[in-house]
Amino acid sequence: MVEAGLFDGVDAAMMFHPADRTVVDWGSLAISEVEIEFFGKAAHASGSPEKGVNALDAVIQTFNGMNALRQHIKDGARIHGIITDGGAKPNIVPEHAAANFYVRAKENAYRDELLEKLRRCAEGAALASGARLEFKLVGHSYKAMKPNRVLGGAFVENLRSVGWELNPPEPDGGMGSTDMGDVSQVVPSIHAYLQICDEGIAGHSREFAQASISERGQGAMLAAAKALAMTAIDVLSDPEMRERMWEEFRAS
Structure with a gap:
């Protein structure tokens, strides 16, 4: 999609992924x-x-x-x-x-x-x-993820407004990889993670798969959808935020 130019003219891109922590700017590996x-x-x-x-x-x-x-x-x-x-x-x-x-x-x-x-x-x-x-x-x-702090900050505030707080991993915690990394090279982006299980449960494990279809997992999905939608409204309605978002993107 990036190579086809489908993100040309797009103001921002956002997604979320389930995890054993709640964090916005975890990044990703190339x-x-x-x-x-x-x-x-x-x-x-x-x-x-x-x-x-x-x-x-x-x-x-x-x-x-x-x-x-x-x-x-x-x-x-x-x-x-x-x-x-x-x-x-x-x-x-x-x-x-x-x-x-x-x-x-x-x-x-x-x-x-x-x-x-x-x-x-x-x-x-x-x-x-x-x-x-x-x-x-x-x-x-x-490519490696390039999180946008301005966009991420707005998402955090919206996430808190629906009752969620961050509990980020240690700075040297392991990371995965995602095609969102490519998107983040051409448009301000975030790739948030919301906790669906106890800390320490490994992604792609059987326990994590069960958590993804649990009531807790569904709650995280709905909270993420709400916070993402609210952040999209912020981007659309706040020209000053868009300018700061793009200034950071161009400087990074």
């Missing part, structure tokens, strides 16, 4: 998704293993390289992945193996730097194993 494939050579794993090239070994070596890399990356950055193909049968040297990774960072440029570091881990694994590497970005990369 993210890219990577698909890594290795192509080896099949052989009998017991009868003639020396004739094979093990693509799964290359995937495992990539993970080992990535795990060694972690101690040398900035706080808040994340690299995590899964093996999506590890071979067909234990008695066949895997001729194909694949993994899927997310690379995240607080800064867009550092996310790109980490992508290259991950690429080098995979290239080293290919060299060591003899497998051929294909390394490609998939999906859409998202």
Whole structure:
């Protein structure tokens, strides 16, 4: 939508997400998704293993390289992945193996730097194993969130007027990623979080899923909808607020 210019002429963009805390300017991490494939050579794993090239070994070596890399990356950055193909049968040297990774960072440029570091881990694994590497970005990369404090301040006041208070996490608390980060680069934006469960319950857990369909979860959704609508009225009816909002956006 951003690339298609659908936010041209828009004054502000707002959304909310459920969480274990209530906070307005939590931010988000820039993210890219990577698909890594290795192509080896099949052989009998017991009868003639020396004739094979093990693509799964290359995937495992990539993970080992990535795990060694972690101690040398900035706080808040994340690299995590899964093996999506590890071979067909234990008695066949895997001729194909694949993994899927997310690379995240607080800064867009550092996310790109980490992508290259991950690429080098995979290239080293290919060299060591003899497998051929294909390394490609998939999906859409998202930029880091740029919260607008003026817009966020209005939302906080409106949220309080419907009976909610903030309880933000620690400054070094973990963050996720969102396409709202891209939106925040072109228009003043906020991505608020409202608490739907006890503190410490992890997002994407089964407990969090249950909280999202609970009475408490519905209450958070309704409160967020009210506060967002009230903030939209503020934006539409207050030219001075719009000016301050855009001044901050242009300066950030």
